Amino acid sequence: MDWKKELVVNDEHYTYFDLPSITAAYQKDITAYPYSIRVLIESLARHEEIADLENLVNFNAKNPTGVVPFRPSRVVLQDFTGVPAVVDLAAMRDAVVKLDGDPRIINPEIPVTLVVDHSVQVDCAGTKESLSYNTEKEFERNHERYQFLKWAQQAFDNFEVVPPETGIIHQVNLEYLSDVILKNEKNILFPDSLEGTDSHTTMINGLGVLGWGVGGIEAEAAILGEASYFPTPEVIGVELTGSLSPGATATDLALYLTELLRNEKVVGKFVEYFGSGYKTLSLSDRATIANMAPEYGATCGFCPIDEETLAYLRLTGRTEEQVQLVAAYAKQNRLFYDGTETPEYTRVIHLDLSTVQSSIAGPKRPQDRILLAEVADNFATSLTNVNGPKGFGLNEKELTRQEKIAGTNTALETGDLALAAITSCTNTSNPSVMVAAGLLAKKAVDLGMQVPATIKTSLAPGSKIVTQYLEKGHLLEPLAELGFDIVGYGCTTCIGNSGPLAEEIETTLKESDLVVSAVLSGNRNFEGRIHPLIKANYLASPPLVIAYALAGSIKKDLTKEAIAVVNGKEIYLKDLWPTQEELATYINEFLEPADFQKAYENVYQSNERWNQIETSEGDCYDWDDASTYIANPPFFENLGAAIDDTESLKNLQVLAKFGDTVTTDHISPAGNISLQSPAGNYLKEHGLAYKDFNSFGSRRGNHEVMMRGTFGNIRIQNQLTPETTGGYTKLATTGEELSIYDAAMRYQQEKIGTIILAGKDYGMGSSRDWAAKGTNLLGVKAVLAESYERIHRSNLVMMGVIPFEYLLGQTADSLGLTGQERYSFVFPEEPAINQLIDVIAVGDTEIHFQVKLRFDSVADISYWKNQGILPLVIHKKMQKEQV
Incomplete structure (x- = not known):
């Protein structure tokens, strides 16, 4: 069918796939579809995937069926997850050469942008030298990784690298990379869409662009031209009414929605915002709530294109021609939201924005929101709550415990x-x-307030734009006065790159095991993530981060108690909090399009230190066997060998048994590498001093380091070793307690396959x-859980690990499974989607039950038949080359 129509914008002739015509061909009305589904329909029509298009056009909002192949327009990578993805591409080229193929058949088929933003650490903070020192250390530590990325930049077509010191990937994406509406070489217009190797890729949804985070493996497949398949989603409409009250921030709204939507169980679903209140949100506010989609569990938090989208494109320096193109296409092709129509949603959740109050979230999860007035009491309660997501399992005396800081006369409480x-x-x-934080800091400095010297403070702007408007408004100086000097342009503390605390503080915390706190304007506060010695971690808006720093304790009620007393005068939060008028004045005066144009001018070549890095050239990478950062992974060693999963799923021993909410932070190594750990031992064996260990994130391109850190989080709790916290297990064959890595190697030596047992929301x-x-x-070989996070389930399948799920209402406990059994799965030679599989668990007794595949x-x-998605791609590329 020919659904193409012509659109003329600024005397330029374009063609596009007309959504009303597409849906009308199936006797459907375009107005019934959520805007996010409209984007998917356009993509299927443009890629001529007619069978899947027919299924989606017949979308039943109340009961969606089938699957959707998603072919994003582009892929964005950050360096922690991007480096291993590019390592795999390089390894695939080697694998193709071994099969006598042309290595260049492994090449991005769609545009790929990697933004280096995860490598900078807060080694130095609280001084004006922090930025230069941390940047120097970043380049020093990551030289091998950056050499590799420079090689990739010249070796692959369609591959660009945004160098360090530019900004966080999602802000760069929002402010610069996305054009919202794209055109190809045939002048066909279509919506921008993307996958990214960071969960918070969803931030781009705030711009009306459909995209979400995927694992590096799935991203590699998209890069190489493979579609990403997912079940046709339910679309949950969130109708926003009213407007935010004075004093309530976008952060408060994001935390409110995270709690609300978690409770509404939107995991794996699309969320789409609309309503009269939607029109009151700035695009930056929309981006803030879209960013948190992984925290509320949704695949995306979509914000349709409207007038605010166009205003933001102008503000950020996009050309007027591009703005007019976006407006014309979105309006003509029914992707423009004007509030006159309400699509059919699976269900609608209502939120009056005026009910959002100031809050923070913690101490261990982003969905655990606490009203500001209740924070102190909540912390006290968490100390004595059972050890878990909302508690530390301590006694009441812990609340007032003090420990003298080593070598000083000061105490920590x-x-x-x-x-x-x-x-x-x-x-x-x-x-x-951000302006609110600067204004609060200015008022605090004017009143003579200081942050206690025992607190490590830092400011990591999302991009240089932030520096420009804070500097123009004379707000950088007061922030620095309070210790919030710029430490780098990257994710830093939120991903565990918080760097060391003062030596005497770390010594005290190690010796005392005191529960101290951190407050950060991040999106993740899972156990062990922010800093291994800080147990209570709270998410808060930037101005509240500063307010708590000034107060010095999470036990202080900022709504009632004085933050501090200066020269006998009590100073309260209300004395510091900026008014809406002050905020508007600063933003209108100091934020303008020229700032964005200047910041992103020549962005790919603007970092001289990056430009000076020398690297190898050629189609294949020259691997350095001595490198502890970049190594050729073993994923393709048995390429072409027959699979034996029907036999390998017999007599599996449990490597670990976990409860609910085991996150990828628990599974995948992140943050600092401990001296006394399998990964630390590996680096020591390779001649590295502890100061040169760097982080797990920076070493994701070396499988030897990463596999040793898998399941090694210091807070993970394996039920096979209930008395020991951390990455340990009990070896079934001997009863020894070993690290999970060492136990896994012993099982492999003994040719015993293993399984992971888990609870809800695994991954x-x-x-x-x-x-x-x-x-x-x-x-x-397999994971058996009560439920999975979408991306992790997909990644397991793509790596050849089979995910099984307990039947509804069943758990390990209800079935009487202790983890001491051996498990055998009656796995068919030709498995089917969501098939029921018989399982026999043999321990003291024999337990028979069924699970869902x-x-x-x-x-x-x-993927399973080809031993994973990457071997599948190699097979397809080789076959195509030989035709």
């Missing part, structure tokens, strides 16, 4: 802040909260491919 950081894409992209959190890659390399699409079965 339970609840005292050890770290305060303005960090992460969620908030450092939003002028309203929630960041889209870390190493959570699946590491599981694979440890020899795990979580192959969710035909593609999943194909």
Whole structure:
């Protein structure tokens, strides 16, 4: 069918696939479809995937069926997850050469942009030298990784690298990379869409662009021209009414929605915002709530294109021609939201924005929102709550415990802040909260307030734009006066790159095990993520980060108690909080398009230090066997060998048994590398001193380091070793307690396959491919869980690890499974989607039960048959070359 129509904009003739015509061909009305579904329909029509198009056009909002192949227009990578993805591409080229093929057949088929933003650490903070020192250390530590990326930049077509010191990937994407509406070489217009190797890729949804985070493995497949398959989603409409009250920030709204939508169980669903209140939100506010989609569990938090979208494109320096093109196409092709029509949603959730109150979230999860007035009491309660997501399992005396700081006359008390950081894409992209932080700091400095010296403070702007408007408004100076000097342009503390605390503080915390706190303007606060010695971590808006830093303790009620007393005068939060008028004045005066144009001028070549890095050339990478950063992974060693999963799923021993909410932060190694750990031992054996270990994130291109850190989080709790916290297990064959890595190697030596048992929401959190890659390399054949996070389930399948799910109402406990049994799965030679599989667990008794095979699409079965998605791609590319 020919659904193409012509559109003329500024005397330029374009063609496009007309959505009303497409849906009318199936006797459907375009107005019934959510805007996010309209984007998918256009993509299927443009790629001529007619069978899938017919299924989606017959979308039943109340009961969606079938699967959708998603072919994004482009892929964005950050360097932590991007480096291993590019390592795999390089390894695939080597694999093709071994098969006598042309290595260049492994090449991006769509535009790929990698933004280096995850490598900078806060080694130095609280001084004007912080930025230069941290940047120098970043380049020093990551030289091998950056050499490799420079090679990739010249070796692959369609591949660009945004160098360090530019900004966080999502803000760069929002401010510069996305054109919202794209055109190809045939002058066909279509909506921008993307996949990214960071969960918070969803931030781009705020711009009316459909995209979400995927694992590196799935991103590699998209890069190489493979579709990404997912079940046709339910679309949950969130109708916003009213407007935010004075004093309520976009952060407060994001935390409110995270709690609300988690409770509404939107995991794996699309969320789409609309309503009269939607029109009151700035685009930066929309980006803030879209950013948090992984925290509320949704695949995306879509914000349709409207007049505010166009205003933001103008503000950020996009050309007027592009703005007019976006407006013309979106309006003509019914992708423009004007409030006159309400699509059919699976269900609608209502939120009056005026009910949103100031809050923070913690101490261990982003969905655990606490009203500001209740924070102190909540912290006290968390100390004595059972050890878990909302508690520490301590006694009441802990609340007032003090410990003298080593070598000083100062004491730390339970609840005292050890770290305060303005960090992460969620908030450092939003002028309203960043200016609010600057204004609050200015008032605090004018009143003579100071932050206690025991608190590590830092400011990591989302991009240089933030620096420009804070500097023009004379707000950088007061921030620095309070210790919030700029430490770098990257994710820093939010991803665990918080760097060391003062030596005497770390010594005290190690010796005392005191529960101190951190407050950060991030989106993640899972256990062990922010800093291994800080147990209570809270998410807050940037101005509240500063307020808590000034107060010095999470136990202080900022709504009632004085933050501090200066020269006998009590100073309260209300004395510092900026008014809406002050915020508007600053933003209108100091934020303009020229700033964005200047910041992104010549962005790919603007970093001289990056430009000076020398690297090898050629189609294939010259691997350095001595490198502890970049190594050729073993994923293709048995390429072409027959699979034996029907036999390998017999007599599996449990490597670990977990409860609910085991995140990818628990599974995939992140943050600092401990001296006394399998990964630390590996680096020591290779001659590295502890100071040169760097972080797990920076070493994601070396499988030897990463597999040793898998399941190694210091807070993970394996039920096989209930008395020991951390990455340990009990070896079934001898009863020894070993690290999970060492136990996995012993099982492999004894040719015993292993399985992971888990509870609900297994693999929630960041889209870390190493959570699946590491599981694979440890020899795990299958995972049996109550439920999965979407990305991690997909990644397991793509790495050849089979995900099984307990039947509804059943759990390990209800079935009487202890983890001491051996498990055998009656696995068919030709498995089917969501097939029921018989299982026999043999321990003291024999337990028979059924589980669901979580192959969710035909593609999943194909991946399994080919030993994973990357071997599948190689097979297809080789066949195409030989034709």
